Amino acid sequence: MRYKKPIFALSLLAIILAPVAAGAATANTIISSEISGVIGLFTTSGTVNVDVAPSGAGAQTIASDTVTVSTNNVAGYVLKLAESTGSSDLVSGSDTIPASSGSQASPVVAAVNTWGYRVDGVGGFGAGPTTAASNQAIGSRTFAAVPATASPNTLKTTSAPATNDVTTVWYQVSADTSTPPGTYTNTVVYTAVTN
Amino acid sequence: MKRLLVALGVIAALFVPQATKAAQAITITPTSIDKVINPGETLTGQTQVLNQADSPFDYKVYAAPYSVTGEDYDPSFTSIPGATDVASWFKLKAAKTRLDPYSTSALNYTITVPANTKPGGYYAVIFAETESKVEGTGVTTQKRVGTVVYIRVAGDVVEKGAVASWSVPWFQQPNLRQTVRIENTGSVHFAATIKTTVKDIFGNTKLSYAQKRNVLPEKVRRVTIEWEKTPALGIFKVGGTVELLGQTSPLSTKYVLVMSKEIQQGLVILLSILLLIYLLKKIYRYRKAKKKKVDNETKT
Numbered sequence: 001m002r003y004k005k006p007i008f009a010l011s012l013l014a015i016i017l018a019p020v021a022a023g024a025a026t027a028n029t030i031i032s033s034e035i036s037g038v039i040g041l042f043t044t045s046g047t048v049n050v051d052v053a054p055s056g057a058g059a060q061t062i063a064s065d066t067v068t069v070s071t072n073n074v075a076g077y078v079l080k081l082a083e084s085t086g087s088s089d090l091v092s093g094s095d096t097i098p099a100s101s102g103s104q105a106s107p108v109v110a111a112v113n114t115w116g117y118r119v120d121g122v123g124g125f126g127a128g129p130t131t132a133a134s135n136q137a138i139g140s141r142t143f144a145a146v147p148a149t150a151s152p153n154t155l156k157t158t159s160a161p162a163t164n165d166v167t168t169v170w171y172q173v174s175a176d177t178s179t180p181p182g183t184y185t186n187t188v189v190y191t192a193v194t195n
Numbered sequence: 196m197k198r199l200l201v202a203l204g205v206i207a208a209l210f211v212p213q214a215t216k217a218a219q220a221i222t223i224t225p226t227s228i229d230k231v232i233n234p235g236e237t238l239t240g241q242t243q244v245l246n247q248a249d250s251p252f253d254y255k256v257y258a259a260p261y262s263v264t265g266e267d268y269d270p271s272f273t274s275i276p277g278a279t280d281v282a283s284w285f286k287l288k289a290a291k292t293r294l295d296p297y298s299t300s301a302l303n304y305t306i307t308v309p310a311n312t313k314p315g316g317y318y319a320v321i322f323a324e325t326e327s328k329v330e331g332t333g334v335t336t337q338k339r340v341g342t343v344v345y346i347r348v349a350g351d352v353v354e355k356g357a358v359a360s361w362s363v364p365w366f367q368q369p370n371l372r373q374t375v376r377i378e379n380t381g382s383v384h385f386a387a388t389i390k391t392t393v394k395d396i397f398g399n400t401k402l403s404y405a406q407k408r409n410v411l412p413e414k415v416r417r418v419t420i421e422w423e424k425t426p427a428l429g430i431f432k433v434g435g436t437v438e439l440l441g442q443t444s445p446l447s448t449k450y451v452l453v454m455s456k457e458i459q460q461g462l463v464i465l466l467s468i469l470l471l472i473y474l475l476k477k478i479y480r481y482r483k484a485k486k487k488k489v490d491n492e493t494k495t
Contacts, residue, residue: 036224036225037224037225037226037227038222038223038224038225038226038245039222039223039224039226039340039341040220040221040222040223040245040247040340041220041221041222041338041339041340042218042219042220042221042247042248042338043218043219043220043336043338044218045218045219045336046219046252046325046327046328046330046335046336047327047329047330047331047333047334047335047336048333048334048335048336049330049331049332049333050332050333050334051331051332051333052332063333065334065336068220070222071226073226074406074407075406075408078269078270080270084335084337090332090334092332115334117334150273151273152272154269157267157269159419159421171333171334173332173333182332183329183331183332184332184333185329185332185333185334185335186334186335187327187329187334187335187336187337188334188335188336188337189324189336189337189338189339190336190337190338190339191272191322191339191340191341192338192339192340192341193226193270193320193340193341193343194226194227194343195268195408
């Protein structure tokens, strides 16, 4: 009973000091996050298969590659295409399928036993739309040779950030029965840098 | 039927991972680096290469020269005869040469500026490039992304530049376009901040644009600003500033009449109808007057 008063006094003191104690325990936390500049390049495959079953008059296969670029750069990006190696031919051992005689500025209708690329609406290719084809008669779409490593062609230039910005690149191979069988390949490189 | 479905399911399960496996996504960060280095000094730093897809890939890193051609700044990555081989200043070391799905690799770079290098701007790009393997007949595609490196070799550099031109045609079809050309006549790059606004005739801001662009020495850079949500019809006031090398240059205020092709065609049709009505009215009055004259002559 004699402790009743001190307990009451201590309780009162605790109630008075509680907000002070709580105030002393708070602290500000600064949340900091640095968002870095990025540019990313995505394709649906490492190899675009453009298989052809040749015919006497020449058969054409057209296949596409989807190139997707994302960047948070406010000035956008540039996408380029060039040969990765010195040769512009599709090569199978000692056999070759030469590149188209056309260029991006002046593409040409595919000739038999040639290969090339096109991007609808770019350079002199025209609007399209290009569609995939498998072992069809050679069509009227125009194609160009992939340029040499030192002089890549610009496929797209943008001026704003891009999220999954898609460019469809079409490749065609035309072959007649004079082309020996084999696995013909060529390596190209897509380059994306910010503006 | 059940067995057939199971077989199809197994085939699908076998093929789906392969299709996913083929996808490749290479990313580099940051997209540019701007450094000041003294002649004879070495600077080290780090970028990162990321795999942001489901498929692993091998990759290689290397430095290449960086230059631009034309006012639209078309980048080039090949050596210019007679120019300093800036790429040879770089030593690169990637922590990994194979990136697993959704993983990151540090890319350490060392830039050594030769002692006898003249002060000024020098440019290169650090590339990270996939090394896809050939898979069947067709075109094997390598992907490469780059970090542009702006190097200022310290010393007695010339920093000089100005707004070369500011063009906003008074009559335009949507989209409304403004073009600023910035000229660098110095020996080192600088960043120019372009700020423009498009206001309607009541003073309401319809577009506010602010962007920073690097301008390389002895080059002119053209920046075209396009208002993507330009209305079909309107009169707008366009103006702004360009900040470069610590100075602010005003872009004079210009007025633009925007009219879409459809409205122009409609206006031509309307004017043609009005002209036709006017002509028909004239002909009617002329004939009426002539008839009246004939009637009067007959009466007399």
